[in-house]
Structure formats: structure tokens, C-alpha cells
Amino acid sequence: MVTKRSTSYPRLHAEPSIEGIQQAIPFVGTTARLVGAFESATGLALRAEQDPQSNVPETAGVTQPDLASASAHPIELFKARDLAAAISDVLTELNRTRNELLRREAELAAGIPVAPRRREEQHLAIRLEAILQGGAEAIGCHAAGLYQLDDATSELKLRSAWGLPQERFLDAPRSLAEAFADLEAIVGHAVAIENASLLPHWRIPESFPAAVCVPVSSPTDPLGTLWFFADKTRDFTDEQTNLAEIVAGRVASELQREVLLSECIAAKKTDRQQLHATQWQQDHLPNVTPLLDDWQVAGWSGDSDELAAGFYDWFVPPDGSLAIALGVGEGTPVESALSAAALRSTVRSHANYARTVSEVVNHVNETIWFSSAGGHFASLAYGVIRPDDNEIELTALGNVQALIVRDVKSESVRIEDTRLGMEPEAVLKPQRISLASDDLLVVLPAGTAIDELQLGLEQRLRQNRGTSAKKLAALIRQEMPDVPLGLVLRRS
Structure with a gap:
């Protein structure tokens, strides 16, 4: 839309709003044949009307018989109306299907993954210069420049050019507050300056007799402006201005593609590193059943494609006993995974020389306290079973919980309120805990529905007490899929 033709003012081109544009059903193809058949059979003509109760394009196409066009052999009016209503429903559904197909095709086009080529044919700078050259030549201009906004949206800097001296890239950025033509363009208008000598206050960035400025923007944010310069005073037609805006859209897509490409590459690297870290966690889980008479132990961790916030472990210290542990880190997924890995290594290291459970846990607590700057805590359940003994010595503290399932009843294990790393000398x-034959000790992270385990799953565990610890762990994981971590100790 041209708001001013006088050469004393720039020409402003505004894009028409797409709001309110309706897609009515055209009477073409099979639809036209259907309408023609209706007219031949009834003597009444059909016309498409917008549903007054809806502004949604999909409901367009309500059809009614046109009484004024009735022929000499009309049928009963109510029958014609019923038939017209049925045809209206068919046409409305057809229109919805067409519009939905357009949307789906556009979504599929947008869903094409952004992937780098093995060998990029051209660098971004060369591609942008070629786009500017093609756009300038298409509208009869002799130079072009892309001016990009800074992060503060206060300055415009030349980032790509064609037909301009290379020294222009060394110029200081232009202040957006003083670039009136650029401001008008960023608002959404294409600014056509047909005679720059009559409009010096619009401040064309280069000394050319005429120019046109169009916005470069993403769907949500302005990116800058694109200028096309002519070597003589001239008019810019609506078609040329529209073409300049299309070129600006191509420039914006190239800039966004480069950003998305960088983000995709970074995301793929992160995903690959996370996959390696997850595999490392899985590789360090215990997979060898301890050779200790009358005792079985099993555990499970979360999905193999996600970082686990904790660990389960069992091993045999130098004194020949069986040590079991379940630890949980705190923080973000990466922080908790790193904390859990450090906690597991710390437990194993101190268990090699400490004699009692209290000594191991106290040494672990001191290590976490002195190796952290603060704010990094962990939870742990650590127990030791001596050979030829029916008892387990257990310490549990922090965000863990434990349940003993016996033949007749079950009981919860006392958990210390403190967490590892909160204070250097925790008491x-x-x-x-004495376990009879077929008794179970189930250790889970805090936040798990322990009541659900006690009320619902407890009965099933009691019924299957004679099965292996591995099957019992699988049973708990099946019944409680939201539990990311667990450890089952069974005395056989």
C-alpha cells in the first residue's frame, strides 16, 4: 500500500494483514459437478455463504438453496433444504480437510531437520553476498548492504555487502535512534526513497541518489535492515519492493539456519556426551552375584538412555564380608550423576580399610564435606553382612528409605535426618537388623511411594518370598515403574 507518491516524502509499503482472510470453498471440479447436479434435480441454485456464528475458515461453505433461482419445476422446499444442508456438511468437512492438509504439509516442511553438509559449498559470507547481488540486480540496483542489530537493539552494523567498498566494514556502527529510515523499516514498512537529496533527514547509510530499505526479521524478533542502493533517482514499484522483502526473508532464513545449525551441532555433541556418560554408569553397575551363602542381592537403575541421579552397588571388602550400598546425589541431572559417581568411588575406597559401618560412613561424610565448597549433599544407605551371620549392620541417612518384608508383617528402617556433606562430624x-530365611530388605530413594509398597506390593512380595532377589527386583520395577532406583537383599 503506497501512502505517499510525492518525491518530498519516502514511499512506505505495508504488508496486508493476513487476519480475517477466509478460504471459501470454490465451486470447481467435483464440487461444481455436485452443485450442478443439485440445480438440475431441484431447480434451485446453491451459493456459498460464511457461517455468521464462526470466523474460523474451516466452517466456511454453508450452503442454502437460492429461492429466487427456482425453475419452473421446483420440488418441495423442505426436501431441497434438507438436501442442501447435507451438501453443506459435506462441503464444510471437505474444506476442513483441505485446510488441515495445508497445515500438515507446512508442518512437515518445517520439520525437515537442519543438518550440516559434509562439505559446505560456500561460507555464509559468500552466500549472503550472492543473495544481495541477486536481489539488487533483480530490482535494478547497483549495491546492497545488510545492517544487523546488536544484542542491545541500539546499533546497526554492516555485516554483508555487495557493490560497496570493503572499507565500509571498518566503519563504526550506526545508532538506531538516529537511523529514521531503518526505524521505520523495523516497524514493518518498506521505505522507498526515490530522491535522497530531497530527504537528507532520513539518513541513507551510503551516498546514493535513491534507495529502498526493507526489514530483516524472524517471526518473533527484528534482526536488522536490508538496503538496496541505486546510482540515479528512480521510482520503486510495488513489485520491486515486494521482491526486496522476499530477498530480506531469504537473508533472515540464512541467518537463522546458521544459528540453528550451530545449536544442532552443539546439541548433538551434548547428546553424544550424555550417551557416553549413561553408558559409563551402566558399565559400572555390579553385574556379578556375590558368592556368599544364604544371601542374595539385586538392584535396578533407571532408563539406559538417561543419566541416573543415584547408584546401587555391592562388593566384597578385604575382610570377606558383603557390602551393599544405595546412594543418591542432589542437584541438576548432570550434578546428581557426578555426585553419585563420586559417592560410589568414595564408599568403595573407604570400605577397603575401615572396619565398621560407622567408620565407613563417617569417612565418606568427611570426604564430601572437605571436597565441596558447600551446598553439595548426598544420601546413602550402606550395610555390611558378615559371613555366617543372619544380621546386617546398616546406616541410612538423607533421602533414602528402607523396608523389611517379613513373613507376617513389615517394618520401616530408621533413617537419619542428616545428609552427607552437611556437617563434618555427624553422629x-x-x-x-536380623533377617530370617526369605526375609527381604528393600532400599529405595526418598519420594518413592513407600506406602504403596507397604499396602499393595508388600503382599505380592510376601507371596513370592521364595523366588530370587533378581526376580523380586523385577517385580518391584514392574509394579512401580516410576521408581528410578532400588536394591533388594534377600536371605535364602
């Missing part, structure tokens, strides 16, 4: 008192 921890281990518990000695």
Missing part, C-alpha cells in the same frame, strides 16, 4: 548410629 551416625548403625542399626543391626
Whole structure:
């Protein structure tokens, strides 16, 4: 839309709004044949009308018989109306299907992954210069420049050019507050300056007799402006201005593609590193059943494609006992995974020389305290079973919980309120828990529905107490899929 033709003012081109544009059903093809058949059979003509109760394009196409066009052999009016209503429903559904197909095709086009070529044919700078050259030559201009906004949206800097001296890239950025033509373009208007000598206050960035400025923007944010310069005073037609805006859209797509490409490459690297970290966690889980009479132990961790926030472990210290552990880190997924890995290594290291459960847990707590700057805590359940003994010495603290499933009833294990790393000298008192044949000790992270385990799953565990610890762990994981981590100890 041209708001001013006088050469004393720039010409402003505004894009028409797409709001309110309706897609009515055209009477073409099979639809035209259907309408013609209706007219031949009834003597009444059909016309398409917008549904007054809806502004949604999909409901366009309500059809009614045109009484004024009735022929000499009309049928009963109510029958014609019923037939017209049925045809209206068919046409409305057809229109919805067409519009939905257009949307789906556009979504599929937008869903094409952005992937780098093995060998990029041209650098971004060369591609942008070629786009500017093609656009300038298409509208009869002799130079072009892309001026991009900075992060503060306060300055415009020349980023790509064609037909301009290379020294222009060394010029200081232009202030957006003083670039009136650029401001008008960023608002959404294409600014056509047909005679620059009559409009010096619009401040064309280069000394050319005429120029046109169009906005370069993403769907949500302005990116800058694109200028096309002519070597003589001239008019810019609506078609040429529209073409300049199309070129600006191509420039914006190239800039966004480069950003998306960088983000995709970075995301793929992160995903690959996370996959390696997850595999490392899985590789360091215990997979060898300890050779200890009358005791079975099994555990499970979360999905193999996600970082686990904790670990389960069992091993045999130098004194020949069986040590079991379940630890949980805190923080973001990466922080908790790193904390859990450090906690597991710390437990194993101190268990090689410490004699009692209290000594191991206290040494672990001191290590976490002195190796952290603060704010990094962890939770742990650590127990030891001596050979030829029916008891387990256990200490549990922090965000863990444990349940003992016996033949007749079950009981919860006392959990210390403190967490590892909160204070250097925690007073921890281990518990000695006696387990009879087929009794179970189930250790889970806090936040798990332990009541659900006690009320619902407890009965099934009691019924299957004679099965292996591995099958019991699989049973808990099947019944409670939201539980990311667990450890089952069974005395056979």
C-alpha cells in the first residue's frame, strides 16, 4: 500500500494483514459437478455463504438453496433444504480437510531437520553476498548492504555487502535512534526513497541518489535492515519492493539456519556426551552375584538412555564380608550423576580399610564435606553382612528409605535426618537388623511411594518370598515403574 507518491516524502509499503482472510470453498471440479447436479434435480441454485456464528475458515461453505433461482419445476422446499444442508456438511468437512492438509504439509516442511553438509559449498559470507547481488540486480540496483542489530537493539552494523567498498566494514556502527529510515523499516514498512537529496533527514547509510530499505526479521524478533542502493533517482514499484522483502526473508532464513545449525551441532555433541556418560554408569553397575551363602542381592537403575541421579552397588571388602550400598546425589541431572559417581568411588575406597559401618560412613561424610565448597549433599544407605551371620549392620541417612518384608508383617528402617556433606562430624548410629530365611530388605530413594509398597506390593512380595532377589527386583520395577532406583537383599 503506497501512502505517499510525492518525491518530498519516502514511499512506505505495508504488508496486508493476513487476519480475517477466509478460504471459501470454490465451486470447481467435483464440487461444481455436485452443485450442478443439485440445480438440475431441484431447480434451485446453491451459493456459498460464511457461517455468521464462526470466523474460523474451516466452517466456511454453508450452503442454502437460492429461492429466487427456482425453475419452473421446483420440488418441495423442505426436501431441497434438507438436501442442501447435507451438501453443506459435506462441503464444510471437505474444506476442513483441505485446510488441515495445508497445515500438515507446512508442518512437515518445517520439520525437515537442519543438518550440516559434509562439505559446505560456500561460507555464509559468500552466500549472503550472492543473495544481495541477486536481489539488487533483480530490482535494478547497483549495491546492497545488510545492517544487523546488536544484542542491545541500539546499533546497526554492516555485516554483508555487495557493490560497496570493503572499507565500509571498518566503519563504526550506526545508532538506531538516529537511523529514521531503518526505524521505520523495523516497524514493518518498506521505505522507498526515490530522491535522497530531497530527504537528507532520513539518513541513507551510503551516498546514493535513491534507495529502498526493507526489514530483516524472524517471526518473533527484528534482526536488522536490508538496503538496496541505486546510482540515479528512480521510482520503486510495488513489485520491486515486494521482491526486496522476499530477498530480506531469504537473508533472515540464512541467518537463522546458521544459528540453528550451530545449536544442532552443539546439541548433538551434548547428546553424544550424555550417551557416553549413561553408558559409563551402566558399565559400572555390579553385574556379578556375590558368592556368599544364604544371601542374595539385586538392584535396578533407571532408563539406559538417561543419566541416573543415584547408584546401587555391592562388593566384597578385604575382610570377606558383603557390602551393599544405595546412594543418591542432589542437584541438576548432570550434578546428581557426578555426585553419585563420586559417592560410589568414595564408599568403595573407604570400605577397603575401615572396619565398621560407622567408620565407613563417617569417612565418606568427611570426604564430601572437605571436597565441596558447600551446598553439595548426598544420601546413602550402606550395610555390611558378615559371613555366617543372619544380621546386617546398616546406616541410612538423607533421602533414602528402607523396608523389611517379613513373613507376617513389615517394618520401616530408621533413617537419619542428616545428609552427607552437611556437617563434618555427624553422629551416625548403625542399626543391626536380623533377617530370617526369605526375609527381604528393600532400599529405595526418598519420594518413592513407600506406602504403596507397604499396602499393595508388600503382599505380592510376601507371596513370592521364595523366588530370587533378581526376580523380586523385577517385580518391584514392574509394579512401580516410576521408581528410578532400588536394591533388594534377600536371605535364602
